[in-house]
Amino acid sequence: MPIVHKLIEIKTSQGINIHDITPQIEAVLATTSIQNGQVLVFSRHTTTALAINEHEERLLQDIKKYLEKLAPESDRYLHNDLHLRPNIPEDEPMNAHSHLMAITLSTSEVIPVVNGKLALGTYQSILLFELDGPRDRTVLCQISGEA
Template identity: 65%
Template sequence: MQIVNQIIEIQTDIGINIHNITPQVEAILTATRIKNGKVIVFVKHTTTAVAINEYEVRLLEDIKRHFAKLAPADAKYLHNDLHLRDVPPDEPENAHSHLIAMMLNNSETVPVVDGKLALGTYQSILFFELDGARKRQVLVQITGN
C-alpha cells in the first residue's frame, strides 16, 4: 500500500469564503497513480473547515447567510474578551468563526475507485475560510494501491 501526504496552500480573504479544492485534490491523486483507496482532506486550522457539497454560486451565498444567522460576528462572545486573555496584539475577535467551524468538519474522506475520486455528480470538496485573511494549509493524505 502506498501513502502520499501533500499540502495545499490557500490564500484566503477576510470573512467567510468558500474554495473548491477538488481540482487540486484530483491533481495530487493523478500524480500518485493510486487506483483504489481513499483520500483524506484535513484542515489544519480551528477557524477553517472542509465539507463535500455543491459548488454553486447562489448556494454558496445561502451558506454564508445561514452561518451569519447561526453565529453572528457582532454577537457577544466570551472568547472575544481579548483583554482577559494572553493573546498576540493582532488577535482578531473570531469566536463566531470557531463556532461555525465546529458545525462543519475538519476532515473529509473520499473513496478512490479506478484512479478517480468517487464523488457524486454535484459533489465538490469545499474549503471554508471562516475568519481570514490568511495563508491556510490543507493536508491531503492518499492511501491505496
C-alpha cells in the same frame, strides 16, 4: 500500501469565503499510482472547515447567510474578551464567531478513490470554508490505497 502526503496552500479573502479545492485534490491524486483507496482531506486551522457539497454560487450565498445566522459576528462572546486571555499575540482578532461556525462543519473529509479517480457524485465538490480571512491556509491531503 503506499501513503502520499501533500500540503495544499490556499490564499483566502476577507470574511466567509468558500473555495472549491477539488481540482487541487485531483491533481495530487494524479501524481500517484494509487488506483483504489481513499483520500483524507484535513483542515489544519480552527477557523476553517471542510464539506462536500455542490459548488453553485447561489447555494454558496445561502450557506454563508446560514452560517452568519448561526454565529453572528456582532454577538457577545467570551473568547473575544482579549484582555482576559493570557499569552495572546498583539494581532489576535476577535473571532469567536468563526470558531463557532467551524465546529458546526467538519475539519476533515474522506473520499473514496476508485480506478484512480475521486468517487464523488455528479454535483459534489470538496469545499474549504474560510471563516476568518484573509489568511494563508494549508490543507493536508493524504492518499492511501493500492496501485
